Amino acid sequence: MTTEQQHLETLSDIKRIMERSSRFMSLSGLSGVFAGVSALAGAAGALALFHAYYQRWEIRGHYDDADFVQLRLNLILLGLAVMCMAFFGGLYFTWRKAKRSNLPVFDVTSRKVMVNALIPMIAGGAFIVGLMYNNLDVLIAPSCLIFYGMALLNASKYTLTDIRYLGISEITLGILNVFFLRRGLYFWAIGFGFMHIFYGILMWWKYERQTTEE
């Protein structure tokens, strides 16, 4: 071990420490794929709920307020269930990746990602509750996409840079959705479903492929 080798090692050590202490590198692309699949399943479920609702309307021959309230409640519950499933499933794949590379899952960097993602998410959640309170249901889907995009954009400073572009894509979709109201479910499926899957595969391809082949 010569001195210059030692110094080279020192330099690469420094680089590694800087990287590791400022960015959460364990975020797994598979988490994105899983979240996307959950979202698509949720969107299919929502489509079925809508379909059943309109069928009941047809049979009844007139609009029924109680039935509408029930539909709304079912959709909210379905949305929350998908969110929890995507989150915990995503957490599992990220935990697995962290374990493989011998990094802690809960450290300063993952805390930073969480906190920075949660701020716009909570703001968005409160905003959406306000929309529901005023029966502005058509704006819920675009708001979800925009706030979620903002959350990703904000968290991307502390994790893999791809998240930044996923965030920008979600915001763009949300804004487009505002001009195509009542098509929220489709935008939702594209944003939370296909986008997650696309970026998830991209990230997996970029950062994890070689480790899984070994």
Next chain:
Amino acid sequence: MINPIGNLNKIFDSRIRLGVMSILMVNEEVSFNDLKQMLELTDGNLASHLSTLEENGFLKVHKGFVGRKTNTTYSITKAGEKAFKGHLAALENMIRSIE
């Protein structure tokens, strides 16, 4: 003959101190526990290195509280940033001159 390691900073001989400085370069403010976790050190060991860096004016210490527990955070000073960058440049120059 110029001394090839003349520009290397003695304070950064220790890998631990180098590690602390690397972390503080890219993070605004880091708590004692987070440093300990990232560098995988014991309390006493880290504390002694931190006080060396503090005595040299390379880092600022903020003593705060989270509830009743003390929560000390550290951030890099202008002098610390300058010294660290100088040390890195010296390392690079040395390696280049060898090649």
